[in-house]
Amino acid sequence: MKKIKFILAAVVAAIVFACGTTRTVPITGRKQDILVSDEQVLALSNQEYTNYMKSAKLSTNSANTAMVKRVGQRLATAVEKYLNEHGMAAEAKQFSWEFNLVQDKNVNAFCMPGGKIVVYEGLLPVTKDEASLAIVLGHEIAHAVAKHSAEQMSKQIKNQYGTQILGEVLNAVGVGANTTQLAQVIAQKGLQFRSLKYSRDNESEADHMGLIFAAMAGYDPNVAVTFWQRMSQATGSTGYESDMFSDHPSDAKRIAAIKQELPEALTYYKPVTTSTTKKSNTNKKKTTTKRTTTTRRK
Template identity: 70%
Template sequence: MKRLNHLLIGALAAMMLACGTTSQVPITGRKHSLLVSDAQILSLSKQEYAKFLSSARLSSNAANTAMVKRVGQRLARAVETYLMNNGYQDEIKNFEWEFNLVADNHVNAFCMPGGKIVVYEGLLPVTQNEASLAIVLGHEIAHAVAKHSAEQMSKKIRQAYGTQIGGSILGAIGGETVGGLAQVAAGQYFSFRNLKYSRDNESEADHMGLIFAAMAGYDPSVAVAFWQRMAAKSGGGNTSDMFSDHPSDAKRIAAIQKLLPEAMSYYKASGNAHANAPATTSTKPANTQPTNKNKGSKGVSASGLYRNSKRK
């Protein structure tokens, strides 16, 4: 009987691990297997976002608050346009965009699944202008679009199977589904605000975020100067809690410089040149509907806004 129980547990684990869905990341085309559904991850996200806002103090600076919302919504429109025109239209329903600026001096920002974004006031002196803020928000939005949170939770679930199979977690859920284990894993291992993404996730978010900013009509080349300011502020030691588990500043800047030709093709295709207004100044938004000037071209580096040849 004991041997049979172990066999059943092993079979259950194998079956549940095989139930993951394969998801393809926009822009990069990378595929990953996810063990948690969109509904599960979005439910957790809404709960924690509401919990955070109930304890946070929103910024009293009307101009800066308006700027964060304006830049965020501009990015959201560009991202949804891209998703709609590249075969990801079913993903749009997962986003309920919300952008808030909180009165906190930490140099930080985060995005929860579903497009729930928070910017800390301490970040604005480093971004200095709307285009650099778009680089940050594009990076955070990329985490949500690429489903990095679900990917990290899926890794934790697999780790739980590998290290505790037949132990406390499987004992706690018995014969329940992956959704039950996901809740356990979330409670034990997972926090949206403090989630440590892998370096690969961070590099992917840099790549996607740069493209998203360019799609929205923000000059992606400002990313280099922004990261140089971030490096200077942290003394080159990455002491900020933003972009956890990130590559070194030097490697990040070098990678972004290599990506700029690709990003600039999207920027030119957007048909917009957004003014880099100071972070403390309110500016009027430019045209929020980018146009596609390279619609018939092939390859992501010359594909403009609407077509991504990396999606199979």
Template identity: 70%
Template sequence: MKKIKFLLLSLVALTLFSACGTTSVVPVTGRKHTLLVSDAEVLSLSNQEYTKYMRSAKRSSNAANTAMVQRVGKRLATAVEGYLRNNGMGSEIQNFQWEFNLVADQNVNAFCMPGGKIVVYEGLLPITQNESALAVVLGHEIAHAVAKHSAEQMSKKMRQQYATQIGGAVLGQIAGQSTASIATAIAQQGFQFANLKYSRDDETEADHIGLIFAAMAGYDPAVAVPFWQRMAALGGGSKSDIFSDHPSDTKRIAAIQALLPTANKYYQASGYAPVQSVRVGSAAKSSAKSTKKTGKKSTRK
């Protein structure tokens, strides 16, 4: 009888835990998710990790490329804040204290911490080749922060850990501790594979949101396709995403191509003059234009 009562109480506790949290809507896609961690908690952890990283990172000595990263980042930040303000999400803006850094690291990478702390590695610039492609990448990274993917992943892991603990305790009461330990290990391994899919979903959503953000900021979304083709060539062009936390190159490019008609509408309505696709070199100076249009709309080449 006690075992049955314990089982029922455990199931009730698990149900209540799963139901708690704050439900919010992801900008642009409109997807709803329930988060178990607050913005304040995520931002506190994010700021700690960002500060730790920047203490050991070496900032780029290339003034032109550093200025380009800051210019593109600020323009995206303005577009993102404008979108949030115009869509009833103005309160979210307080969560962002934007910073844009170029670091002397030849890895092909970039990231945006929750709170808007953006880091670009110098090794990425030969692959982006121009400001518009850089905007696509930074839009993608900013999208992770705006969509609160870090908080969502933390929340999922919290639910999984709690479910594993409850399940192990219940099974221990019914079938003995040895069986419970085996079940717990299997559950944890299963969650690891599930999280790969969660991460792929987040990457696909960040591609979607980031492309729209770049278009809102006046960067041609069409450059996303050749950029990801260059990335695919760099990585060997893997066809499978079963054991990856990113979509396969083929799926990613196809999804972006499908989004281009929608992104182009935001691009046409952005009010920015077209950005010239100038190749980025070690000492290249960008000639991108970031001024607003006045009078007639400019024609794109």
């Protein structure tokens, strides 16, 4: 009997791992094993996002809403450009970007697999400016680009295959149906992408990638240090509540790591000159010329 159970467990393990793929995370180059397909993750994500937005209340602050959309789109454009230039055009096409600011006092933001991004109004008093908001959104987008949700689902599958999944696999017909059933098992256990707990390694990787994404989009990555200092104060002493960085490293370690990663991020940083800046510079030149002419007449 023990031998039969051992054989069945071995068969289940073989099927689970045979259904998976090995992938390289952009920027960091880390290898990861994914046991669920992009189609499955995106289907679950889109369904949850739709349900969430039905109950969420959009912000009535037009200026802040416009800022979230502007910052988010700049990041999305930079990320897609990077993916396209590094042989990941197929992955870039999987993103259908959407940016929303919702009425919620929590210090939070999340990015669903597929590029659905939500920012809570309670986050903005901590970010204070667009560059710091870009650091947060870069972090959230990094979770999606690194497929941390799929990775966490895969880990749960590995942990469960010997119990509930064993029955699912043995009753399934054909290997093709197994992966779908495995994903369903995870979904039925209450998976929520917007509050999914990532590992500390995932959080650190998202910090690293997000810093670079922000720099690629033309935002100064140096602001990350002061932002995280404010974030530490907000979540630790001012009564703000946040589940944004579940299982995250300590604030001190996070800030220390970011300081070490800044030199790399700065190699991607090229400040964006806006039309407003150009217009302002032009006006300054005209004013200077006019003043010079007046002085000569005197």
